[in-house]
Amino acid sequence: MTALSSWVQPSFGEFLAGSGLNSVPSAKGLSGESKSKARSSSTDAGGKKPKKRKGEPQSSKPEPGIFSNKDQGSQDEPWVDVHAPQTPAELAVHKKKVEEVETWLKDHLDIKSGNKGGSVLVLTGPSGCGKTATLHVLAKDLSCHIQEWTNPTTAEYRTDESFRDSFDPASRFNSFHSSSQTAAFQEFLLRANKYNRLQMSGDDAGAPERKIVLVEDFPNQFYRQPGCLHDILRRYRRTGRCPLVFIVSDSLSGDTSSRLLFPKDVQEELSIHSISFNPVAPTSMMKVLSRIATLEASKSAGRNSVPDKATLEQLCSGSSGDVRSAINSLQFFSYTGADFSLEQSLWASKKGKSSTAASKPRSKGRGRPAKASAALEESPAIGGKDASLFLFRALGKILYCKRESYEEGDVPELPAHLSEHHRDKLLVDPELVIERSHMSGEFFNLYLHQNYVDFFSDVEDVARASEYLSDADFLTAEWTSRSTMLGYGSSVATRGLIHSNAARAQAAHQSSVGFKPLHKPHWLHINKTFRENYLTAQSLFISFCLTPVSLVTELVPYLAKLSNPMRNQAQITFIQDVGHLSLRRFPGRLQLEALGDKDPGLLDLDSDHEDTGTKSTEPSTQNPLSGETIAVPTLPNSQEPGGDLPASQPQPTTSQALLDDEDLLIEEYDSD
Numbered sequence: 001m002t003a004l005s006s007w008v009q010p011s012f013g014e015f016l017a018g019s020g021l022n023s024v025p026s027a028k029g030l031s032g033e034s035k036s037k038a039r040s041s042s043t044d045a046g047g048k049k050p051k052k053r054k055g056e057p058q059s060s061k062p063e064p065g066i067f068s069n070k071d072q073g074s075q076d077e078p079w080v081d082v083h084a085p086q087t088p089a090e091l092a093v094h095k096k097k098v099e100e101v102e103t104w105l106k107d108h109l110d111i112k113s114g115n116k117g118g119s120v121l122v123l124t125g126p127s128g129c130g131k132t133a134t135l136h137v138l139a140k141d142l143s144c145h146i147q148e149w150t151n152p153t154t155a156e157y158r159t160d161e162s163f164r165d166s167f168d169p170a171s172r173f174n175s176f177h178s179s180s181q182t183a184a185f186q187e188f189l190l191r192a193n194k195y196n197r198l199q200m201s202g203d204d205a206g207a208p209e210r211k212i213v214l215v216e217d218f219p220n221q222f223y224r225q226p227g228c229l230h231d232i233l234r235r236y237r238r239t240g241r242c243p244l245v246f247i248v249s250d251s252l253s254g255d256t257s258s259r260l261l262f263p264k265d266v267q268e269e270l271s272i273h274s275i276s277f278n279p280v281a282p283t284s285m286m287k288v289l290s291r292i293a294t295l296e297a298s299k300s301a302g303r304n305s306v307p308d309k310a311t312l313e314q315l316c317s318g319s320s321g322d323v324r325s326a327i328n329s330l331q332f333f334s335y336t337g338a339d340f341s342l343e344q345s346l347w348a349s350k351k352g353k354s355s356t357a358a359s360k361p362r363s364k365g366r367g368r369p370a371k372a373s374a375a376l377e378e379s380p381a382i383g384g385k386d387a388s389l390f391l392f393r394a395l396g397k398i399l400y401c402k403r404e405s406y407e408e409g410d411v412p413e414l415p416a417h418l419s420e421h422h423r424d425k426l427l428v429d430p431e432l433v434i435e436r437s438h439m440s441g442e443f444f445n446l447y448l449h450q451n452y453v454d455f456f457s458d459v460e461d462v463a464r465a466s467e468y469l470s471d472a473d474f475l476t477a478e479w480t481s482r483s484t485m486l487g488y489g490s491s492v493a494t495r496g497l498i499h500s501n502a503a504r505a506q507a508a509h510q511s512s513v514g515f516k517p518l519h520k521p522h523w524l525h526i527n528k529t530f531r532e533n534y535l536t537a538q539s540l541f542i543s544f545c546l547t548p549v550s551l552v553t554e555l556v557p558y559l560a561k562l563s564n565p566m567r568n569q570a571q572i573t574f575i576q577d578v579g580h581l582s583l584r585r586f587p588g589r590l591q592l593e594a595l596g597d598k599d600p601g602l603l604d605l606d607s608d609h610e611d612t613g614t615k616s617t618e619p620s621t622q623n624p625l626s627g628e629t630i631a632v633p634t635l636p637n638s639q640e641p642g643g644d645l646p647a648s649q650p651q652p653t654t655s656q657a658l659l660d661d662e663d664l665l666i667e668e669y670d671s672d
């Protein structure tokens with residue numbers, strides 16, 4: 001927030017000074033001209049804070065969270081700080097999560113009770129869901145001190161010598177930056193672990209210091225080489241005396257950074273406890289917003305308006321469970337509501353538009369979808385957070401393609417020969433859905449391709465839809481134009497799919513498809529196997545000096561035909577698995593891996609690699625489509641034949657039993 005307020009104020013300073021406004025929330029970090037201009041025009045709220053001259057140190061700057069002083073200059077303070085929770089009961093976080101963190105802290109704070117000091121906790125969850133606030137409140141409750149790591153700025157450790165080193169052609173590019181940041185982090189941990197805080201007057205001198213080391217700001221080097229962090233953690237685990245808490249915020253589409261920094265095996269090895277926070281629930285969010293709005297309205301003597309319930313609800317839905325963003329939007333709204341007369345009318349007209357759209361009764365369908373689709377289609381009116389969609393919901397929006405009938409005379413009728421193409425008004429915007437799924441259009445198409453058939457009831461429609469999917473594929477086939485054509489490709493795929501589904505063309509007659517489980521694309525698995533086979537072939541047959549493609553398509557099939565090709569057991573197994581196309585082992589269709597409603601979209605192949613690999617529990621088997629046998633222990637359960645197939649999929653047939661193949665025996669050959 002400090003950073004935020006320091007750039008917000010200069011940008012608005014002149015405008016505020018000119019308009020005689022003084023109650024914009026940006027006292028923290030004020031600097032320079034704009035600040036003095038804003039101050040000079042202050043008559044009321046600005047005057048509450050002692051005036052500071054340019055260049056004067058800002059000693060009274062409150063820390064965010066519980067350290068902020070409620071009484072001082074709250075008019076100018078960001079409300080997130082003024083109304084920071086002080087007790088666990090005030091937290092907008094689910095009680096169970098708070099208890100979980102509290103129990104862990106209590107268990108690991110007492111150094112004397114066994115050697116638990118060097119234990120590590122990772123808090124994950126979306127940004128602004130109260131992870132830091134929870135830790136601060138609990139630390140205060142348990143009377144312990146938080147020592148937090150912040151990345152030093154480059155200037156701080158750019159001593160003359162290291163600066164000169166960085167220009168040394170022999171030294172690796174940027175090495176001074178990353179290594180010194182990691183070294184500084186290591187030193188911080190060492191010191192935090194070794195030394196207590198200086199005793200200040202008023203501190204209880206006798207009481208042993210209880211301390212939590214907090215890391216929220218990770219040195220960049222750790223993202224490039226997570227191994228560095230893991231080594232430091234191993235050392236800390238052995239020597240640490242106080243609990244170490246990491247806070248990792250999830251990205252919009254998944255928890256990729258926490259998986260990168262704290263992979264499962266490292267968590268197990270170092271007994272790292274992980275607690276995952278959810279976005280703040282709308283009911284808790286409403287409580288927090290109403291409390292703050294009422295308090296602020298009573299404090300401001302009529303200058304701030306209390307937003308009505310509908311507005312608060314809108315703020316809640318626009319914040320996507322981010323309490324910080326919701327409170328900021330509320331503060332912004334309250335100021336605009338009271339002070340900016342011009343802005344007020346602009347906001348009001350925008351709000352009016354969205355609220356009429358949201359409240360407009362729909363002629364067809366139930367209330368809930370109307371509300372949901374309105375929330376998706378309308379951007380939140382007041383400083384709303386980017387609303388992301390979980391992949392599961394995004395796919396549902398396209399596959400279920402909700403429609404609403406046109407009002408009489410709304411659209412011109414199509415000519416008779418085109419009447420079969422008439423469709424009711426679509427309630428989703430496919431491009432927006434893809435954008436909010438935070439996934440590339442190509443990957444999104446893959447998911448559609450895997451799942452669309454279950455949502456169709458006519459084979460002619462399926463044929464048309466598959467043509468659109470092929471067209472989309474074709475549009476992005478040429479690498480030179482791919483980046484330009486990606487958007488078109490996904491539009492053709494999504495809109496083509498939606499249009500082809502004639503059974504869902506009319507809002508009044510949208511056939512009920514019921515709930516259909518969605519699955520991850522089989523392509524992901526094939527691609528993973530393909531890459532693994534390439535790597536294995538390369539390492540096993542390195543002496544042949546062939547490219548991976550030649551190895552797998554020429555050498556290995558050839559060796560498979562020989563009865564005595566190799567002497568190494570690993571090579572023999574690989575040749576048996578990959579070298580020949582066997583139809584022998586497959587009794588039925590694949591069972592695909594289900595897509596959960598919270599599964600993140602896969603942004604790149606590496607994350608897919610990890611994703612499919614870690615979730616696998618099933619034994620290895622063979623792919624009936626390509627004929628490849630997959631001897632990979634980490635095979636996803638999508639490959640297990642014969643298991644419980646979803647009702648939507650054809651059940652295994654017995655015809656494959658006829659495809660019996662004689663066993664291929666490869667004997668070991670010793671050339672010596």
Ligand SMILES: Nc1ncnc2c1ncn2[C@@H]1O[C@H](COP(=O)(O)OP(=O)(O)OP(=O)(O)O)[C@@H](O)[C@H]1O
Binds near residue numbers: 065084130134249
């Ligand atoms: N009732 C409340 N519960 C939780 N936070 C609140 C509440 N009221 C105000 N806040 C403020 O909301 C903000 C919550 O952000 P917090 O830093 O805890 O989020 P976070 O999950 O750690 O996310 P990030 O990683 O982005 O910082 C804090 O500034 C906190 O002071």
